[in-house]
Amino acid sequence: MVIDQHNAAPETAGPETDLTAIVRKAEHTNRELGHENLGSLSFGRGFLPMTPELSLPESHRLWDEVAAELPYLYAGLGLRGRLETLPVLDAGPEALPDRWLQRAATVLGILVHAYHRVEPRFDTVTPPSVLEPWQQICGRLGRKTPFLSYMDLIVYNWKWRQEPTASGAGTDADAPIRVEDVRLLVPTVGTDEEQFFYLTQLEMLARGTPLVRAAAEAQRAMLADDAEALTERLEFMSDRITEITREGLPKIDPRARGRFHVDPVVWAKTVAPLAVPLVKHGVGPSGTASPMFHLMDSVIGRTSYRAFIGEEAQRLRDNYPLHWRSFVHATQAASIDAYAQDSGHPPLRAALTGLKSVYAGGNGLLGRHRLKVAGYLNTSFRVGRDVTISGFPAAARVGNELDASRAERRADGPDTGSVLPGQDGPDAVGITVSDLLRHDRRAAAQWIGIGGSVYDVTTYLRRHPGGVAPLAGYLGTDATWAFEHMGHHKDPDITVQLDRMRVGTLLPAALPPADDPRHPAVTAAYDTWLRWATELTQRSNALVTDVTVRESRTSMVTEKGELTPYTLQFSIEAHERFLQRTFADVRGPMTVELAEAVRALGGPVGQAPDGAGGDSAAVLYRRLEEAAHKEDGLTLPEVEARWRAVMTLDEDFLRRTREAVVRGVAALENGATADAGELGRALGAFLAELRTAATEYRSAVDEAAEA
Numbered sequence: 034m035v036i037d038q039h040n041a042a043p044e045t046a047g048p049e050t051d052l053t054a055i056v057r058k059a060e061h062t063n064r065e066l067g068h069e070n071l072g073s074l075s076f077g078r079g080f081l082p083m084t085p086e087l088s089l090p091e092s093h094r095l096w097d098e099v100a101a102e103l104p105y106l107y108a109g110l111g112l113r114g115r116l117e118t119l120p121v122l123d124a125g126p127e128a129l130p131d132r133w134l135q136r137a138a139t140v141l142g143i144l145v146h147a148y149h150r151v152e153p154r155f156d157t158v159t160p161p162s163v164l165e166p167w168q169q170i171c172g173r174l175g176r177k178t179p180f181l182s183y184m185d186l187i188v189y190n191w192k193w194r195q196e197p198t199a200s201g202a203g204t205d206a207d208a209p210i211r212v213e214d215v216r217l218l219v220p221t222v223g224t225d226e227e228q229f230f231y232l233t234q235l236e237m238l239a240r241g242t243p244l245v246r247a248a249a250e251a252q253r254a255m256l257a258d259d260a261e262a263l264t265e266r267l268e269f270m271s272d273r274i275t276e277i278t279r280e281g282l283p284k285i286d287p288r289a290r291g292r293f294h295v296d297p298v299v300w301a302k303t304v305a306p307l308a309v310p311l312v313k314h315g316v317g318p319s320g321t322a323s324p325m326f327h328l329m330d331s332v333i334g335r336t337s338y339r340a341f342i343g344e345e346a347q348r349l350r351d352n353y354p355l356h357w358r359s360f361v362h363a364t365q366a367a368s369i370d371a372y373a374q375d376s377g378h379p380p381l382r383a384a385l386t387g388l389k390s391v392y393a394g395g396n397g398l399l400g401r402h403r404l405k406v407a408g409y410l411n412t413s414f415r416v417g418r419d420v421t422i423s424g425f426p427a428a429a430r431v432g433n434e435l436d437a438s439r440a441e442r443r444a445d446g447p448d449t450g451s452v453l454p455g456q457d458g459p460d461a462v463g464i465t466v467s468d469l470l471r472h473d474r475r476a477a478a479q480w481i482g483i484g485g486s487v488y489d490v491t492t493y494l495r496r497h498p499g500g501v502a503p504l505a506g507y508l509g510t511d512a513t514w515a516f517e518h519m520g521h522h523k524d525p526d527i528t529v530q531l532d533r534m535r536v537g538t539l540l541p542a543a544l545p546p547a548d549d550p551r552h553p554a555v556t557a558a559y560d561t562w563l564r565w566a567t568e569l570t571q572r573s574n575a576l577v578t579d580v581t582v583r584e585s586r587t588s589m590v591t592e593k594g595e596l597t598p599y600t601l602q603f604s605i606e607a608h609e610r611f612l613q614r615t616f617a618d619v620r621g622p623m624t625v626e627l628a629e630a631v632r633a634l635g636g637p638v639g640q641a642p643d644g645a646g647g648d649s650a651a652v653l654y655r656r657l658e659e660a661a662h663k664e665d666g667l668t669l670p671e672v673e674a675r676w677r678a679v680m681t682l683d684e685d686f687l688r689r690t691r692e693a694v695v696r697g698v699a700a701l702e703n704g705a706t707a708d709a710g711e712l713g714r715a716l717g718a719f720l721a722e723l724r725t726a727a728t729e730y731r732s733a734v735d736e737a738a739e740a
Contacts, residue, residue, distance in 0.1 A: 050363050052249035059356040068132045070174055072354030073188065076249075079242030080324040080357065081210070081235075085189045085218060086136035093122055093129060093137065100140045103147065104223045107303075108588040110598040110661045112151045116144060119162035124169035134174055135189050141167040142181040143190075143219050143307070150306045152602065154654065159311075176352065180315055181308055183322035184354065187234050191215045210239035212284050212293060221307060223589030226300045229293045230285055234323065237281040241325040243273050245360070248332055252367050260378040263369070267384040270332065274391045278398045287408060287500025297502045298578055299585045301413030302603050320402070322349045327361045333389045333442060334370025340437035393442035395520060403436065407519060408499040415506055415575040416582075417610050462537035466511075467699035469539065470566055473509030474574040475688075480536065482511035484522070488534040502578050509570045511539070543705040555704040558630035558716065562697045565623050569691040572615050576687065579607045580680065596669055598661035604676050605657060609650035611683045612734075619690055620727055624720070627694070631720055636713025639721055647731055649679055649738035678737040686730040693722040 059074040073082040089097050099106075099115060106112035123129070129137060144163045158164075171179040194216055208214065212232045220227055247270050254262035284293040310317040320326075321342055327350055338347050350361060373385045391397045464480075464487045472480035472489075479491045481504070490497075490504065497504045507515055521527045542559055545551040582603045586593040591600075628638040653676055659666030667675075697719045700712060 050366060052252050052360060052363055052367075055356070055359050055363055056245065056249060059360075062356075066131070068135065070131060070134050070354070072356030072358075073184075074245070074356040074360060076246045077207070077242075079238065079245045080188065081239055081242070082135075082189055085191060086133055087192055087218065089133050089136055089140070090129070093124075093133070095119065095122065096137065096140045096144070099144065100219045103143075103219070103221050104588045104590045107147075107151055107222050108591050108597045108599050110152060110602065110657075112147055113155065113157075116148050116163055117160045119160070121162050121165055124166035124173075126173070129170075131173075134170055135184065137166070137170050138174060138182070139185045139189050139219055141170060142179075142185045143221060145179075146181055146307050146311065147221050149311060150309075151599075153306070175354075178312075178315070180310065180352070181318055182316075182352070183318040183324075183349075186308060186318040187231055187323075188238070190218050191232065191235055192218050210236055212236050220589065222303050222587060224299065224303065224586055225293075226295045227304045229295050230300060230304055233281065233284040233293070234320065236284065237277050238323060238325055240277045240281050241273065241328075244270055244325065244328060247273070248328060248364055251332070251369060252364070255367060255369055255372050260376050260381045263372075264378070264381045264384045267369075267381070267388050270329075271384070271388045271391045274329070274388070274398050278391070278401055282398065282401055282405065285405060287405075287502070288498070289495065289501070295409075296585060297409050297412035297500055298416055298582050299587065300409060301416055302582055303587050305413055316345075316348055316352055319345070319349075320406075321346050324353070324357050324361065326399075327353075327357075328364060329392050330442065331361055331365035332369060333385070333392060334368055335442050337441040340441055342438040343441055346438075389442060395523075399438075399442070400520075404499070404519060408503045411506065411515070412500075412502040412578065415502075415571075416579040417606060463540040464537040465540050465699070465702055466542065466563060467566075467695055467702055469511070470509050470570055470695045470698065473570050474505050474577050476509070479505075479508045481507050481509075482539050483513050483516050483531065485513075485539050486531075486535050487537045487539050488531055489536045490534060493530075493534060505578060506571060506574050508574050510567045542702040544701075545705050549705075551704070551709045554630075554633040554709065555701065555707075555712065558634060558712075559698070559701040559704060561626050561630045562694055562701060562716070565627065566691065566694040566698045568618075568623075569615075569687065569694060573687050573691055576607070576611065576615075576684065579610070580604065582607075596673055598657060598669065601657055601669065601673055601676065602654075604673070604680075605650060605653045608653065608676065608679050608683060611687075612647075612650055615683075615687060616727070616730070619723065624723060624727075627697075627716075627720055627723070631713055631716045634713030634716065635710050636715075636717035637721075638717060639724060647735035647738075649734045652735075652738040653679070675738055675740060678740070679734050682730060682734045682737060686726055689726040690723055693719045693726070 056074055056076055059072065060076075062071060063069045063073070063075075069082050073080060075083070077083070088094070099119065102115070103112065106115055124137065141163055145159055145167050148159060148163065168179050176182075191210075192215065194214055212229060212235075215232055215235065217223070217228055217231060247266050251263055251266040251270070254260075254266060285295050286293045287295060287297050289296070308318050316322075327346065330346075338344060350358065353361070370385065373381045376382070393399045466482075469480055469482050469487055472478055477491075478489055479494065480487050480489055482488075490508070494501050494504060516522060544556050544559060583600060584594045585600070586595075587600045587603070588597065591597055632638050653672065656667050656672045656675065657669075658664075660669045660672050697716050700707070700715050700719075704712060
């Protein structure tokens with residue numbers, strides 16, 4: 034049987050517009066078919082399945098066996114070879130009955146994505162052993178193109194820690210689904226980062242189960258013109274959303290001591306890349322795909338989907354299984370928002386406003402979700418993740434788009450403005466920008482600048498609700514933009530905390546006045562040198578964060594800090610990224626721009642560095658492959674020793690470069706009293722230090738990799 038999920042239009046006429054009828058029909062159809070390929074939907078489980086299939090039939094057991102090996106295959110970098118040698122199994126209706134389609138979609142979808150994500154430096158075609166049956170299965174499920182769906186990765190990818198039994202032992206099959214009571218059916222690495230990240234989304238959807246019945250009852254009350262009953266249902270939904278915000282969402286916890294700790298660095302490297310679509314602009318299992326969000330958008334009357342995430346939501350909904358689409362479309366067709374506005378019933382309007390606030394307001398579910406997403410993505414982009422499941426190439430854009438998407442729900446009240454503390458009084462300690470720059474992540478005292486003030490966050494870092502990494506990325510720099518981007522400037526509680534950490538006021542640079550002939554050149558030089566000093570400081574902070582993965586647990590079958598090919602691959606990637614980004618920028622645009630500033634002040638610029646960066650990363654990768662596959666060559670510890678040698682050189686080069694640029698900033702801060710020629714010569718000397726450091730680094734790093 035091939036399911037036509039798309040040409041069979043959602044039920045939009047007659048009794049099928051009744052939400053209760055849609056749910057009852059879905060329950061009956063799924064029970065009669067013996068599977069939920071048309072979409073799991075019931076009053077008992079909401080959008081979740083009654084019981085996911087735990088295994089495939091004997092004829093296709095090989096897929097289950099390979100899936101069970103994934104944590105081992107990841108750790109040893111043996112997955113690609115394993116999949117390339119598998120036989121092609123038939124996934125047609127006669128070979129694989131409909132009952133197991135969803136299970137097969139989960140297993141094969143994850144295997145296909147894992148093949149391409151486990152060693153991203155290889156760009157090879159997907160092996161027929163998994164690609165051909167995956168295409169068959171997606172086609173049989175009625176998907177327009179093969180893709181890893183939210184149903185595959187989240188909704189059907191779980192099992193009880195203790196299986197329900199007839200005797201009553203183990204877990205009650207009807208028990209609430211909580212992260213601590215379930216495990217992933219098909220983990221790739223199986224670490225806490227993967228388990229908690231996916232299963233928290235499952236728990237949130239489970240906690241939202243009562244929303245399905247509440248939406249049906251709200252529709253019934255509206256059609257019966259019963260404003261009081263509708264008010265009660267909306268208030269009930271508000272309570273459920275508040276519960277999800279307080280009890281569900283926090284289980285993705287970036288704090289190291291949290292019970293459900295999801296380390297942002299480990300998550301960014303081992304979990305986040307898996308689900309990125311394999312084709313540009315493809316759909317994938319992003320959080321936007323959760324049917325709970327689509328249901329709530331329909332209930333509160335969202336009509337605008339012009340934001341990027343809104344457009345993505347529409348594409349995801351178009352790819353929903355039939356029962357999900359029918360329910361969401363029917364909810365949207367009955368406008369509770371319009372009824373409430375026309376009802377003349379103030380409690381009803383208040384209840385709807387309250388629901389919008391707890392769902393889409395700044396402190397509601399989506400507002401809190403945005404903060405969590407922004408924190409994780411801020412770290413992940415700094416340690417090498419290039420794109421999200423939705424296709425965003427930068428963390429800042431994700432935050433902006435999430436804000437735009439929330440605004441389309443019309444849930445926030447008027448902007449209350451900033452509640453940041455004012456500037457210090459006349460006795461406050463003045464701190465120069467160059468002094469702030471010296472208090473980065475490697476310093477004993479770690480500072481950040483916000484709104485013209487400087488704060489010592491050394492002891493606060495580990496108490497930061499968003500974890501250490503997001504805040505650590507800005508140490509030694511002015512973090513005002515990031516602080517306001519997160520909306521923290523509107524939070525009076527944060528202001529109180531900042532007051533306790535303030536150490537002084539950030540002094541403006543003493544630049545020549547506008548009517549001074551030196552003003553254009555000195556001001557332009559200061560802006561350029563400060564911009565690069567800030568960039569290098571944040572990259573230095575990020576490098577510290579990036580290499581922490583070496584001491585982390587990256588597979589459930591290994592210990593924390595255990596040396597494996599998979600973990601060492603991430604370590605080499607950090608060096609490769611340093612070559613491609615930091616070293617390339619220092620040799621290229623940074624040196625060019627700093628030299629232009631020096632030249633404008635009449636200083637010496639010297640010779641531009643010649644030659645490109647070496648191939649030390651390629652050498653390390655080659656050695657890693659030899660060690661991983663036990664070929665003639667170095668052992669894994671010997672490869673690691675060479676990696677540590679080149680990383681020491683990376684860190685030393687970055688330190689020398691950053692210190693030279695910061696000294697340049699310090700010289701320019703007193704530009705109002707400095708002779709332009711002397712300033713140019715001083716900056717020229719610092720520029721020469723950069724070029725010397727680059728030349729010495731390039732030869733030393735290649736030698737260290739080959740040693």
